[in-house]
Amino acid sequence: MNHAKWITHFTRNRQNRPEPDWAAPISAPPTVLAPMLRSVEQFRLGDGGGPASLIAFNRENFRSRTSELRQIVDLWFAEEAEHARLLGCAVRRFGGRIITSHWSFTAFCLCRRALGVRFELQVLTLMELVSTAYYRMLRNHSPDGPLAAMCELILRDEAGHVAFQRDRLSSDGCPKLGVRGVLWRLQFLLFGYAAGTMLWVNHAPCLKAIGGTRAEFYSEVTRQLLRFIRSLRRVEKRAGVPALWARPARMQFQTAK
Ligand SMILES: [Fe+2]
Numbered sequence: 001m002n003h004a005k006w007i008t009h010f011t012r013n014r015q016n017r018p019e020p021d022w023a024a025p026i027s028a029p030p031t032v033l034a035p036m037l038r039s040v041e042q043f044r045l046g047d048g049g050g051p052a053s054l055i056a057f058n059r060e061n062f063r064s065r066t067s068e069l070r071q072i073v074d075l076w077f078a079e080e081a082e083h084a085r086l087l088g089c090a091v092r093r094f095g096g097r098i099i100t101s102h103w104s105f106t107a108f109c110l111c112r113r114a115l116g117v118r119f120e121l122q123v124l125t126l127m128e129l130v131s132t133a134y135y136r137m138l139r140n141h142s143p144d145g146p147l148a149a150m151c152e153l154i155l156r157d158e159a160g161h162v163a164f165q166r167d168r169l170s171s172d173g174c175p176k177l178g179v180r181g182v183l184w185r186l187q188f189l190l191f192g193y194a195a196g197t198m199l200w201v202n203h204a205p206c207l208k209a210i211g212g213t214r215a216e217f218y219s220e221v222t223r224q225l226l227r228f229i230r231s232l233r234r235v236e237k238r239a240g241v242p243a244l245w246a247r248p249a250r251m252q253f254q255t256a257k
């Protein structure tokens with residue numbers, strides 16, 4: 001992985017970040033505002049509002065590989081903390097409260113802590129993909145301008161995070177060939193839909209209230225997951241790795257003459 005590229009990316013991404021106009025008048029009706037507020041309150045906790053760092057018991061196995069990687073991880077989580085700040089502004093705008101615990105977030109952190117840094121990185125990658133689906137729907141249907149502007153900023157960051165995860169996975173032994181490669185992709189999709197379903201269960205009232213549908217959400221989740229898997233393949237192609245379905249070359253037996 002090109003560490004310098006990611007340090008430059010995260011450093012540059014701090015620039016040109018127009019702050020949403022939080023003081024603008026609110027025009028959303030109360031029937032939409034209430035579920036939207038509950039959703040944004042919860043999302044603030046999950047998106048950088050908790051521990052803005054890797055928390056797996058063996059996180060140093062990843063972080064301390066190089067000093068550059070440690071810096072990249074810190075820059076990545078600084079952006080997550082910025083998401084929590086932005087979401088906090090939206091919560092205050094709608095007259096909500098900053099929540100510090102929720103059952104789904106507690107379960108999320110327990111998994112991240114207990115199952116090791118490799119699993120934690122996969123869970124975080126999947127959360128970035130399904131969160132992208134959420135923020136896209138929230139932006140597209142938002143009845144509130146500043147909220148849509150906030151989603152635009154977060155989506156810009158998440159696109160960078162997803163690209164970083166793709167680079168990390170490609171350079172870090174994501175299985176590329178044969179049955180292992182297919183199984184890895186299947187488990188990735190399976191956990192991705194599980195993460196998406198958890199998000200839908202908690203945030204459907206908001207997404208429905210603003211005019212979204214379950215079909216739209218799952219098609220967005222599918223789009224994000226498949227695009228990520230396809231982009232892994234593109235990186236592999238550039239590195240000269242044969243396709244999943246490529247058979248290993250047959251061993252040539254020489255017959256004695
Ligand atoms: Fe985020």
Ligand SMILES: [Fe+2]
Pocket residue numbers: 080128157158161
């Ligand atoms: Fe992210």
